[in-house]
Amino acid sequence: MTLLAFLFCMGGFAALSLAMPRHHAALVGGPLASRRRLGLKLAGWSGLALGLAASLAAWGLAWGVIGWLGLLTTAAAPVLLAHTWWPRAKP
């Protein structure tokens, strides 16, 4: 359940980051249509919300919120690193 929460958070952050024109251009290329942007944002926030739900399910109310915040930190880090090195790895 913890792993699931982590994956939800990471997926959420990945979608949110791709909803940002700069990162979208670097990783996907091409212009970011406003409908796609909205979709990505929606998906991103839902991912984070699902992460919270899974954290609550894993740890209960008091520790779930704390755990979720911790997962947000650790889940955002790989997304950040991906944005740093992924575009460079592409030819």
Next chain:
Amino acid sequence: MNGKTPKAQGFRQSQAGLHTWTGLLVGWILYLIFLSGAVSYWREEITRWTQPEIGATHDVETVARGAIAHLQTVAPKAASWSIALPDERASGATATFREKARPAPRRGVDPNAVTIGPDGKVVQPRDTEGGDVFYRLHFDLRYVPVIWGRWVAGFCAMFMLVAIVSGVITHKKIFADFFTFRPGKGQRSWLDGHNALAVLALPFHAMITYTGLVTLMVLYVPWGVAANYPSKTAYYAQSITRAKPVKPTGEAAALADIGAVLKTAERAWEGGHAGLIRIDAPNDVAARITLTRRASDTLVDGRWEIVFEGVTGQIRSQVAPSSSGMIARGGMIGLHAGRFAPMTLRWLFFLSGLAGTAMVATGLVLWIAKRRQKLADPSRPHFGFRLVERLNIGAIAGLPAAMAVFLWANRLLPTGMAGRGDWEVHVMFIAWSGLLLHGFARPPRRGWIEQLALTAVLLAGLPAFNLVATQRGIVSSLMAGDMSMAVMDLVLLGLGAAFAAMAFGVARHRPAVPKVRTPRPAPTAPNAAQPMAARQPEEVEA
């Protein structure tokens, strides 16, 4: 400053200045507080690692029975016994007794205390402070009176709070740069790294700083107590109620079975566990058994107690945290110390703590990176620049090395040595002093490489030494299913590898934009002090 800048950017500019100077002033101590605090999430595990003579505890009841059996033989007529029980993470219990019903000395070595191993027998572990060294260092510092240490820690925490708020305000693009890290770009990279470490773990940083202040709030903000109580003693007397001493009748009676008493407590606490057993007037009709709940049981750090009749094992009375103020404070202390935290959460706390440590470190290096560009004569920087530059080396790379030296001292100092436990700590601080001096003695770039490499060797060497020279190497730990020993060895190895990567990074790093300067070799190469950004220099070109 006020009049000269235009109003629009004035506020953020002023916050930037505030952030820079509050951060720099307390930076090195904050680094120490963050690093020692982060490793203190593994306080019990470190203590276990430093006392390999004691194995993993599987059954608390066996240990409790063993402790009582020991106390029955050495002090059947003592005024009281007390037994500190291990939880899942610790090993071995401490059993001690008091001849007379007077309070024990607060500090110092207790001559009556013995350690009970997992099999219920007395063991003789080596004399060490174990994980408590880093835990104490985190808020008491060392070699200064405890109260001073706490005031310094509180002062630094208050500055940290200021630095967090002013840092958030001064951060231009907190959302736009949320996922941004641009390596190999000198000052830019340091700023990106500093921002990422700060923003990504912001909930943790804010929580840990604020709750850290709350843990010692009675010390820092004494006026609430002063206004409502005639004296501090009166406040403590009311907030920490102590049971009245038990008067023995002189009539002998057998004690109730401790296993049954522990089970009763577990039911009363709905699955909670006892952390401390205290038996007053043992082997007397008036005997009384008091169980205190483990700190790792609940989020709220507070006093949970059950008092039993010593002979019948019936519950006499119970105490639980009740006032909402105490619960709020206890909740914050619990949150800060993470004693309650299950394993996954503990890792998240630890990683966030390391992020905080790295945030402080990058902030300190950023101060240098920012000013290096503006030096009038880079070959002869001014005093303040040199001071910060050199202190950074001995603090950022030197402290982890010194902490590794502590663990080495724990393995190498002879077990029978007088004052062994103290000397482990002395050796750590001697090593750190040496490294601080080394930072001033060597050219900065060499200083960084040498100290980072030394840290790497010291850290990675520990599991190797354990494997080759002791019975508790990683292989035997894994075979015995003793995960916390095995994981600690692995973490040391991993940290060693990380420091090795940083050392190689600095060594291979070639400054991106060589500035025109006097043809002197390496010593004051620009961007020399950039272990982290330098880690992937070739990718920059790709």
